[in-house]
Amino acid sequence: MPTHRQAGDTRARIVAATERAIREYGIAGATTKRIAQLAGCSEALLYKHFDGKESLVLAVILEHAPVLAPALKRLGDSAGTGDLAANLTEFAVAAVEFYTNSIPTAAGVMTEPALMAGFREMLAANNLGPHMPIRALGAILWGEQQAGRVRPGADCDALAVLLMGACYQRAHLSAFVDLPDTNEAFADTVVRTLLT
Amino acid sequence: MPTHRQAGDTRARIVAATERAIREYGIAGATTKRIAQLAGCSEALLYKHFDGKESLVLAVILEHAPVLAPALKRLGDSAGTGDLAANLTEFAVAAVEFYTNSIPTAAGVMTEPALMAGFREMLAANNLGPHMPIRALGAILWGEQQAGRVRPGADCDALAVLLMGACYQRAHLSAFVDLPDTNEAFADTVVRTLLT
Numbered sequence: 417m418p419t420h421r422q423a424g425d426t427r428a429r430i431v432a433a434t435e436r437a438i439r440e441y442g443i444a445g446a447t448t449k450r451i452a453q454l455a456g457c458s459e460a461l462l463y464k465h466f467d468g469k470e471s472l473v474l475a476v477i478l479e480h481a482p483v484l485a486p487a488l489k490r491l492g493d494s495a496g497t498g499d500l501a502a503n504l505t506e507f508a509v510a511a512v513e514f515y516t517n518s519i520p521t522a523a524g525v526m527t528e529p530a531l532m533a534g535f536r537e538m539l540a541a542n543n544l545g546p547h548m549p550i551r552a553l554g555a556i557l558w559g560e561q562q563a564g565r566v567r568p569g570a571d572c573d574a575l576a577v578l579l580m581g582a583c584y585q586r587a588h589l590s591a592f593v594d595l596p597d598t599n600e601a602f603a604d605t606v607v608r609t610l611l612t
Numbered sequence: 613m614p615t616h617r618q619a620g621d622t623r624a625r626i627v628a629a630t631e632r633a634i635r636e637y638g639i640a641g642a643t644t645k646r647i648a649q650l651a652g653c654s655e656a657l658l659y660k661h662f663d664g665k666e667s668l669v670l671a672v673i674l675e676h677a678p679v680l681a682p683a684l685k686r687l688g689d690s691a692g693t694g695d696l697a698a699n700l701t702e703f704a705v706a707a708v709e710f711y712t713n714s715i716p717t718a719a720g721v722m723t724e725p726a727l728m729a730g731f732r733e734m735l736a737a738n739n740l741g742p743h744m745p746i747r748a749l750g751a752i753l754w755g756e757q758q759a760g761r762v763r764p765g766a767d768c769d770a771l772a773v774l775l776m777g778a779c780y781q782r783a784h785l786s787a788f789v790d791l792p793d794t795n796e797a798f799a800d801t802v803v804r805t806l807l808t
Contacts, residue, residue, distance in 0.1 A: 444641065445640065526715055546785055570805065585776060593732070593741040
């Protein structure tokens with residue numbers, strides 16, 4: 417019988433194989449058959465750990481995709497200290513990188529209507545979704561406003577929506593065209609415009 | 613011999629078939645064989661009009677996708693007149709709808725590395741790309757600033773990047789989760805935050 421450790425290893429191997437399959441073959445080409453092959457296990461074993469492609473994709477996003485959480489935590493931890501514009505600029509650069517790395521999975525799900533239907537249900541049931549980090553940023557900015565570091569009266573949720581939106585679109589634009597400025601220059605400009 | 617008119621009809625039919633194939637089968641499933649079938653023509657005839665999938669996708673984006681140009685023109689035409697916040701709110705709602713409708717094609721291209729490579733070259737060679745409408749919005753806002761309707765000193769290109777980014781991300785977020793507010797309420801909030 418496999419030990420607990422071995423079962424965990426298999427699961428992690430399947431998640432890693434899913435991420436690789438999406439990146440290399442696109443979401444449509446990332447079949448459970450191909451994922452099982454890449455993970456070096458049978459499809460039957462794959463289905464012992466995951467009930468389908470939606471679960472596999474969700475696992476990639478939750479466990480394997482480069483996560484924004486550390487950058488959010490750093491921003492939250494530095495609340496009230498240092499230069500807010502500098503802190504937010506550093507965060508915005510991390511957000512562009514996060515969104516860039518999540519393109520294969522996120523864009524993949526968006527192009528697969530059948531997968532998206534199950535995926536929407538799964539996100540709603542677990543109170544998850546790509547809107548959550550935007551809310552988290554908003555909460556941090558409301559705190560900064562209470563500390564007098566964001567102009568009084570500004571809608572901090574709207575500031576978060578604007579900043580994250582600009583970072584998200586920049587990541588996607590870079591897939592299509594060479595943008596003239598660096599991510600750092602971009603982040604500095606949009607943060608200063610938002611905070612003024 | 614086909615008349616000029618008939619050749620134009622065939623081309624338009626192929627572009628419409630490409631758009632439909634991407635929407636229904638995803639970009640990977642939108643093969644030239646399937647597109648030719650949907651257009652009711654041979655693959656040989658398809659290749660008389662288009663030299664490959666990159667050209668087909670570009671044609672869909674340029675000619676067939678719901679375009680933002682009318683909303684940009686309306687905004688430009690109303691420069692200096694009416695309430696700027698109201699004009700921009702109406703534009704932002706149109707931008708969210710535009711980005712929503714372009715998801716199958718745009719996300720599709722992003723998930724196909726081979727297609728994207730040729731597509732990037734084609735955009736660069738023709739000075740096209742998804743960054744162009746953002747620049748156009750920036751130009752309109754600089755004009756509004758000269759007319760005293762945007763706060764002095766604000767970086768109007770950055771305002772455009774922030775507004776379009778928020779609209780773009782909102783369109784994509786809606787694919788994953790049910791957002792609580794309407795597009796109109798969203799647009800009103802972000803525009804007022806940007807203009808204050």
